[in-house]
Amino acid sequence: MTPEPALIARFRDDCARLFGAAPREQRIALAVSGGPDSMAMLALATAAFPGQVVAATVDHGLRADSAAEAAMVARCCAGLGVPHATLPITVPPGTTGNLHSWARQQRYRLLYRWCVAESADCLATAHHADDQAETFLMRAARGSGVAGLAAVRARREIAVPRDDQHDGKAVDVGTSVEDAPLLLLRPLLGWRRGALRGVAVAAGLPFVDDPSNTAERFDRARFRRWVEDADWIDPLNIARAASYVAEAEADLATISAWFWSDRARPAAPGEVRIDMVGLPREIRRRLVRIAIESVRTAHALGGPWTAAANVESLLDALNAGGRSATQAGVMASAAGDIWHFREAPARRSHSSA
Structure with a gap:
């Protein structure tokens, strides 16, 4: 079932603000994990931008069900007429370090390369207001500075190095004229988790809940539970605060770049x-x-x-x-x-x- 027209229009407007104009011709790539948030984004994007959407699911290989979940997303995309790719991570995780950090690095490396191969203009992820609030509070608790408190950025300009498009070297932001430009967009930062689950349910799309989201051994899961239990906290207001910090961070970066060129000796x-x-x-x-x-x-x-x-x-x-x-x-x-x-x-x- 197609999402309600008002929700489709809202999503289209959110994307237009990030693009700076209505994305009428752009090829829009979606990172779809199979969770309720990304499945809702799939339903909204498909309805808002018919014929412009492609999707990919990264199989981290960390859980026994991950391949089946990627196959579930592939079936849904086929039903919606959306081209889909499953991107398996082949690099084994290290025995030390942050597992979530490793997974995130590998996930984006694969997604960036896939976007270039698909000639996509942007990559959209399903981060929402609750994610933003959790990230902001986690980083505040760790004493982060301005850059950290900017939390999840709504829009980032990425340059995928040409080398990475071919041989799988670590992705970094480059400056070569051969780098491939890509926009990383988070169009759902003004949406609540519960509302997105409702979109996925109403659209009749299946989804899975990642058990790590409630595993108390992870910091984010503990902050998620705390935010959910504290009804006096408004995640939308925290997300709004993070967006103001992101604006300040961008301005400071611009000022620093000017001083860098002016004060070099x-x-x-x-x-x-x-x-x-x-x-x-x-x-x-x-x-x-x-x-x-x-x-x-x-x-x-x-x-x-x-x-x-x-x-x-x-x-x-x-x-x-x-x-x-x-x-x-x-x-x-x-x-x-x-x-x-x-x-x-x-x-x-x-x-x-």
Whole structure:
């Protein structure tokens, strides 16, 4: 059964806001797991944009039923006339680290590559207001900064590196002219979980509930239960707050990029020198991260590093003046307000007598 016209119009308008215009010609790719949220998105998108939708299900291989769930989605898509692909993860999970983080990385790697192969203009996921509220509260509890509290972004411009489109290397945001452009959209961030389940039920679509969503060993499941039990919390308002933080984050990123180009000073190849005079701590924090990333890229440094890494200790050392500190293979030092970043020297080995 087709969703109600008012719901279809609402979904179409939400997509138009993210695109900046009505997506009349775009090929819209959907990430459909088989849960009620993504099945509702499948029903809404198919009705709102007939003939423009393709769908994919990532089989993580972590549960015995995952292949059957992907097959269920494939059957539903066939009934709706939507092309569907099942994307199996072939990389085994590590024995250490965050299983959810590993699954997310592999899932998006496969989805991005599939979108390029399908010539899709965007990839839509079914994150909704309750997901947003849970993410915001989880990150607030961990002491996240502005970038973390922006939580799930409604719209991101992705550049899928050309190499990844062919040989399965880790996906990253690149800048090469050969990178394939892709929009990552979350059109359901203004929708509640219960409303989406109702859409899937009314449309007569089957769905499965992932048991990990209620497994207390996972942080998100505990926060989900807390939000559900606290009727005084409005997930829509929390999601709205996260969107305001996301706007502030985007503005800060733009300001930081301007300072990066304006304050750069001559430096040796593979090194960075930047004038920090008069800059507030948040801008200095962002420029430090950019500088570390720049040096690491120039020297192809390995080891753990993310663009949101905690750099507070290094920042404190540089703000104190005249001190040097090392992070992620990069040595930073301050000569007054001029901060210098270069590859850290190799550690000396000490042999015992």
